[in-house]
Amino acid sequence: MITALLILVIFAALVFEYINGFHDSANSIATVVSTKVLTARVAVIYAGCFEVIGAFLGTHVANTIGQGIITAEIVTQGVILCALLSAIIWNLVTWYYGIPSSSSHALIGGLMGAGIAKAGWEVILFDGVTKKILMPMVTSPMFGFGIGFVFMVIILWTCARARPNIVNKWFRKLQLVSAGIMALSHGSNDAQKTMGIITLALVSNGLLDEFKVPTWVILSCAVTMGLGTMAGGWRIIRTMGSKMIKLKPVHGFAAETSAAAVILTASHFGIPVSTTHIISTSIMGVGSTRGANALKLGIVGNIVLAWVLTIPVCMFIATILYRFLPV
Template sequence: MTTAAIILIVVVALAFDFTNGFHDAANAIATSISTRALTPRVALGMSAILNLIGAAVSTRVAGTVGKGIVAAPQGSRGLALVFAAVIGAIAWNLLTWYFGLPSSSSHALIGGLVGAAVVTKAGFNAVHWSGVIDKVVIPMVISPLVGVAAAFVLMLVILWVFQRAKPGPMNKGFRYLQTLSAAAMSYSHGTQDAQKTMGVITLALVTGGYIHSFRVPAWVIFSAAAAMAAGTYAGGWRIIRTLGRRIIQLDPPRGFAAEATSSAVLLTAAHFGAPVSTTHVITSAVMGAGATRRISAVRWGVAANIVLAWIFTIPGAAVTAALVHLAVMPIAG
């Protein structure tokens, strides 16, 4: 029974990783597609490969998700918790994808873990609240603010440096630079998002008694990275349109500014093991870079809907996961 449950969790977790890939593909390549720096398939292919490489580099974020969010009980009850968390995250991913909203897959998974944990016998004590606040809530608030401010400042610097440049040659040059910034964004996305799935699968292996300490096995790293890359190549066109065109019509310099600042924020967060949202960072950076044209150039109504999706992601996924966990608990025993 335990073996079958772990296999089921691995399959479901990799399915979540796949949905994370097509849901968050927009994070890495939407701006490059909207500015015509890259064709859609070239952008998605490059993003998939660099997601794969980035996912295999480090497991610090995986450790935070697997050890620092909840204390899962051993055995079948712990496996039921992990299963419910992933189902809750998948449900939220599909809902926001349907409406074209770039919400956070990372926070959906974390919300799922918290929601499933609070309906266990330990209740709210099953959640490491200090870890949630320090590693999730604080970075969740700070990272978008840094993204919007850094992109705004970088774009002002670009405008000042190239104030005498002709628009045509300047845009052509920044399209080439966007290839590099999109690559950096894809790599940094891999260092963040695939790590969460690795953490959940490893948590299931620990609670099921298959491994005795939290150390991510090589096969988990490879399978999570591959699932993320496959999902990225599948593409999430609804969200690509929202991020690339509906917030603001970007030009190549602004696309470069948004991608460059976002990748820097994400790589810094990954270094410290903080599971920040790639979606929050790039969306905020797009707003910051776009606002240098004029504040009214940003479609703030669309931005407000995105922020609402951010706010409801953790509680929405938590409620869904809690209901799933309550349904499967009688089976788990």
């Protein structure tokens, strides 16, 4: 039976998805805007369309979110609502200060915190959390940095004898392709997390007999994230596109291509990685080919601090919400 609480949970999930879209729009378009390949308004529309397409590439990540973090039997509408609210709060705080934090880890932390508040630490599926959350949390940014650095070195070596204006002309065109692929990869991973949450809510309410993402859930999450991306999160776009390092089209192409390769691989294996972490470290890896001084370490330090704090802070917020909200 459809209840008012279930409707509220689905509404909160779509609000989170919309915020995720504009909070993480920088992941897809920061480099293409900062290099002036596209205007900001055109870039968010361009990325939003690819985000929608990416959301239809599979449901492996949704299955991990819905079944691989906490014991499904203890999940109630109240647990899911508190998880969503904690992630929404953290996303809005980090967006306000222009810090590119992970919406994925915010949602995961909220789900863990609300689950613990309801039934204790034993509800955490530590094997799944370790293998598909914590290990990728550490390794995926390393892959982003390393692949970005190596790819940029290869490009520099290949184009060493070319005239700078010719290189710039070609990579302005190529960056249109890489920006589209980056948006596609973001949709393939991030949109699925909310799909998993809504499907989990439907299962816990008895409307689904098994965990299988309905088509209407995929469509609603895809469109909502696309609309959120089109709204544009300008504060975070400025941080990633220019405050960390000054980018040219060749750097933008290398960073986006490297990050998209890591994210699409993770999506294929059902690993809910942080697209924010990966594109940020890819930019750092690409930028480091210009020397350590090219990176603005103060900005980088703030970003890393937000990464470290996201899961524990969202666990804490969700725990407090579950204790005090009448759900």
